Amino acid sequence: MSQSLPVIGDPVALIAGASHRRVRHDGRHRGTYVDDLGSGTSGSSVALAETRSGGDGLTVTEVTVRFGGILALDRVDMIARRGEISGLIGPNGAGKTTLFNCLTGLYRATSGRIRWNDVELLGMQPYQVAGHGISRTFQNLALFPRLTVRQNVIVGMHRVRRTDWVSNALRMPWVRKEEREIAARATAALDEVGLGDVADRPAAGLPYGTLKRVELARAVASEPSLLLLDEPAAGLSHSEVDELMDVVRLLRDRYDLTIVLVEHHMGLVMRLCDHLTVLNFGRTIATGSPAEVRSNPAVIEAYLGGGE
Ligand SMILES: Nc1ncnc2c1ncn2[C@@H]1O[C@H](COP(=O)(O)OP(=O)(O)OP(=O)(O)O)[C@@H](O)[C@H]1O
Ligand SMILES: [Mg+2]
Secondary structure (H helix, E strand, C coil): CECCCCCCCCHHHHHHCCCCCCCCCCCCCCCCCHHHHCCCCCCCCCCCCCCCCCCCCEEEEEEEEEECCEEEEEEEEEEECCCCEEEEECCCCCCHHHHHHHHCCCCCCCEEEEEECCEECCCCCHHHHHHCCEEECCCCCCCCCCCEHHHHHHHCCHHHCCCCHHHHHCCCHHHHHHHHHHHHHHHHHHHHCCCHHHCCCECCCCEHHHHHHHHHHHHHHCCCCEEEEECCCCCCCHHHHHHHHHHHHHHHHHHCCEEEEECCCHHHHHHHCCEEEEEECCEEEEEECHHHHHCCHHHHHHHHCCCC
């Protein structure tokens, strides 16, 4: 299955911009599979606002975002402990991508706090957030179709460049050295996600699952410490989802990453995540381990469509 890619002209927009609208590549129904959620028997009393004493990891506290009359996020709390894989789940329109956009400086929260270790991210520009080692993938593919897979990865590596534009224009020797290093790092990232063989192929025409991995490679090539994945399993086959789980764990271990992933694929979420936060209508309705969350009546209600 191949994916026709949007033509994107502005690399800055590519890296910094995110669309909040999903464009399904396959036209299939989207959403969580309630069966995958399981139905725990015990009630859960997971605290909504877990607080953290240290500065270890990501702590989102009472983040609120408005779009005109829409209250997209209403005092949302979330944590992601360092070195863990955390899941951010919830029905369509719950505010998951909006929260990612706040974390990466694309949207400005009206109020609240977003701390990554000891740094307050709220109020920062996207490039400043990236400078603190935070990287992401997008819900919709954002790749340059005519560039090769490796070039698409390199485009995302501006954070690790040290040479200035004058040196680049004059093609100074250290520029070529840096370019070689960056290409080597991109190649290493592509090898990690199993795409070494297609590194020199144009992105256009590659299967959808491959393109999702290109985004993953691009996100890790700049050697982030916090990686945000917006629906990495969307549109993947069963076997691709299993492979993705292995790759995400491998990347976490290899790059010593803290990972937050937004997903509708509950099978993957329940098996992969150490900790979950559930949003519904812009609010945090549950947090805890996958086992705790899946037996939480408010979560079951939200997914069964009762809502509020
Ligand atoms: N830029 C924007 N302007 C206006 N409304 C927005 C904007 N971004 C998001 N919203 C609205 O905020 C709400 C949350 O949207 P968001 O995309 O964050 O949901 P989501 O949980 O990621 O959903 P999905 O699972 O469908 O991707 C929705 O009502 C959406 O329409
Ligand atoms: Mg979304």
